[in-house]
Amino acid sequence: MTTAERVARVATRAAQDRAGRRVPMRRPAKVAGRVITILVILLWSVFPIYWALNTSLSTLSGADSQPSHYVPSPLTGTSYRDILGIGGAGNGVGTQIGRSLLNSAVESGLAMVLTVTIAVFAAYAFARLQFRLKRVIFVSVLATLLLPAYATLIPLYRIMASLGLVNTYLAVILVYTSGFLPLAIWILYNYFNTIPKELEEAAFVDGATPVRALLRVIIPVARPGIAAAGIIAFLLGWAQFLFPLILTTDLSTQPITVIVAALNEQRIVPFTLLMACGVIAAAIPGVVALVLNRYIIGGMTAGSIK
Amino acid sequence: MLPYILLSPLVVFIGALSFVPTLDTTVEAFFRVMPLDPPTKFIGLGNFRALFDNPVITTSWVNTAVYVVVGVVLSVVLGTVMALALRQRFRFRGIVLALVILPWALPAVVEAVIWNWIYNPTFGVMNSALHSAHLIGGYHVWLGLDRWLTVVLIEIVQVWQITPLSAVVILAALQSVPSDLYEAARVDGAGPLQQFRRISLPLIRPALAVCTVEALVLSLNIFDQVYVLNGIAPLGSSVMLQTYVQTFENLNFGGGYALSLLITLATALLSVAALALFYRRSEAA
Numbered sequence: 001m002t003t004a005e006r007v008a009r010v011a012t013r014a015a016q017d018r019a020g021r022r023v024p025m026r027r028p029a030k031v032a033g034r035v036i037t038i039l040v041i042l043l044w045s046v047f048p049i050y051w052a053l054n055t056s057l058s059t060l061s062g063a064d065s066q067p068s069h070y071v072p073s074p075l076t077g078t079s080y081r082d083i084l085g086i087g088g089a090g091n092g093v094g095t096q097i098g099r100s101l102l103n104s105a106v107e108s109g110l111a112m113v114l115t116v117t118i119a120v121f122a123a124y125a126f127a128r129l130q131f132r133l134k135r136v137i138f139v140s141v142l143a144t145l146l147l148p149a150y151a152t153l154i155p156l157y158r159i160m161a162s163l164g165l166v167n168t169y170l171a172v173i174l175v176y177t178s179g180f181l182p183l184a185i186w187i188l189y190n191y192f193n194t195i196p197k198e199l200e201e202a203a204f205v206d207g208a209t210p211v212r213a214l215l216r217v218i219i220p221v222a223r224p225g226i227a228a229a230g231i232i233a234f235l236l237g238w239a240q241f242l243f244p245l246i247l248t249t250d251l252s253t254q255p256i257t258v259i260v261a262a263l264n265e266q267r268i269v270p271f272t273l274l275m276a277c278g279v280i281a282a283a284i285p286g287v288v289a290l291v292l293n294r295y296i297i298g299g300m301t302a303g304s305i306k
Numbered sequence: 307m308l309p310y311i312l313l314s315p316l317v318v319f320i321g322a323l324s325f326v327p328t329l330d331t332t333v334e335a336f337f338r339v340m341p342l343d344p345p346t347k348f349i350g351l352g353n354f355r356a357l358f359d360n361p362v363i364t365t366s367w368v369n370t371a372v373y374v375v376v377g378v379v380l381s382v383v384l385g386t387v388m389a390l391a392l393r394q395r396f397r398f399r400g401i402v403l404a405l406v407i408l409p410w411a412l413p414a415v416v417e418a419v420i421w422n423w424i425y426n427p428t429f430g431v432m433n434s435a436l437h438s439a440h441l442i443g444g445y446h447v448w449l450g451l452d453r454w455l456t457v458v459l460i461e462i463v464q465v466w467q468i469t470p471l472s473a474v475v476i477l478a479a480l481q482s483v484p485s486d487l488y489e490a491a492r493v494d495g496a497g498p499l500q501q502f503r504r505i506s507l508p509l510i511r512p513a514l515a516v517c518t519v520e521a522l523v524l525s526l527n528i529f530d531q532v533y534v535l536n537g538i539a540p541l542g543s544s545v546m547l548q549t550y551v552q553t554f555e556n557l558n559f560g561g562g563y564a565l566s567l568l569i570t571l572a573t574a575l576l577s578v579a580a581l582a583l584f585y586r587r588s589e590a591a
Contacts, residue, residue, distance in 0.1 A: 140325075
């Protein structure tokens with residue numbers, strides 16, 4: 001059924017249902033209802049994050065007191081000072097957090113750069129060039145989006161083990177990149193298709209090659225799409241846990257997710273310190289999401305609507 | 307030649323690190339693979355038979371089914387409610403939207419560690435808040451005692467993370483519905499519920515299909531939250547967790563391959579089935 005037919009039918013049905021309709025709610029009640037709904041949504045979305053922050057800024061006895069204190073009393077930065085090694089009570093937690101933050105940044109940062117670089121050229125080929133195997137390659141790449149990444153978990157571990165790459169940045173970056181490429185290509189392919197072809201045609205008239213047109217015309221115009229693909233790849237990389245759990249074996253490569261899970265498992269790290277570690281691990285993706293959310297929303301919806 | 311040059315890095319990556327491993331999983335599932343106890347040899351369905359004779363694995367399949375049902379239903383319903391509430395413009399809408407997608411952007415493991423503290427039996431805020439509100443008489447041990455309660459509470463942590471994706475996708479679909487449709491319906495006296503059922507719902511069906519499949523794939527493969535909140539205990543275990551235990555704790559790679567293959571097939575079949583259901587419904591409507 002076409003949209004036009006559906007619209008027509010909807011209109012007819014609405015007309016048929018006219019009898020017995022209630023008068024719409026009066027305005028103030030409606031507004032109050034919406035405000036309450038939005039506040040509940042906000043509470044649900046933010047409370048656990050606030051709770052981690054609250055605990056991380058409390059003393060241990062403050063965090064343990066019952067009933068719970070909903071604001072830190074007394075407010076203290078002890079947990080963060082311990083992690084920075086100033087108080088000396090961190091028991092090496094600070095070293096682990098510092099090094100694993102660096103590892104996370106290197107692994108998700110380089111995977112992002114590699115993913116976006118490969119995806120820009122591939123998406124351009126899919127969006128603009130004509131060639132024989134286009135459909136086959138395009139469909140096979142996108143089909144891997146539906147495969148759970150974990151289908152490849154054990155073989156990837158064995159491949160990396162046989163190459164002697166376990167516990168190296170390279171193994172982690174290669175695995176992340178292969179996992180994020182299909183999504184990045186899908187986002188960029190959709191974005192390139194929104195760019196009018198006339199833009200490059202002007203460049204072609206001036207004698208530019210397709211690669212030159214891509215670099216000089218398309219990439220500058222497609223910056224928001226490229227940003228969306230890059231940010232999403234970075235966030236996905238930062239959040240990885242199972243792959244680094246098996247591909248990294250010590251602090252030289254373990255990302256912060258693996259360290260936070262390990263600290264949690266030890267059951268001896270105080271909750272105040274654990275929550276401070278959690279806040280630190282969440283800080284970078286959190287700030288990225290808050291500041292760059294319009295790119296993220298664009299990227300999240302890019303694939304799903306078409 | 308140019309297209310193939312542009313595509314060659316992609317083809318190498320996807321070929322070597324997605325296709326070859328997937329094929330490898332499919333083949334090795336039928337072999338006995340124990341790195342510490344060679345030799346590797348073909349055993350037909352031996353790995354699968356051993357999996358079905360293992361009560362821990364069967365438990366984790368049933369748990370995973372519950373993870374999926376709870377995850378899909380809650381995230382799609384909550385996502386729709388959020389999208390409807392955020393559809394109209396209001397002051398601070400941009401900030402609200404940014405805060406709503408926050409749980410999606412943070413690492414699942416870190417979120418699970420935070421929720422573990424919220425669920426803590428002695429000092430957790432969940433007990434404290436419910437007790438203050440007189441909804442519970444005494445403090446409860448939320449995780450690790452009752453199987454279904456454990457599974458549902460762990461899935462809520464995942465729902466908290468994945469619902470923003472549904473909300474954003476459904477919101478985009480809602481905003482692409484022409485507003486004169488609602489105008490016309492209002493003139494004809496249709497109430498909000500009527501407008502939702504007769505206008506919004508049919509037009510956001512593709513978005514709902516996407517959200518359902520996304521939630522299905524993610525909950526079917528739930529690992530991080532289970533690893534943190536349940537550990538490797540059988541009680542709340544998921545199939546993905548058992549794949550990890552089989553392979554990297556028991557070092558029975560063959561069993562891990564077989565379980566990987568089964569969960570991959572289940573994911574593919576259920577995704578296709580969900581899409582078919584949505585498409586058939588929209589043909590019929």
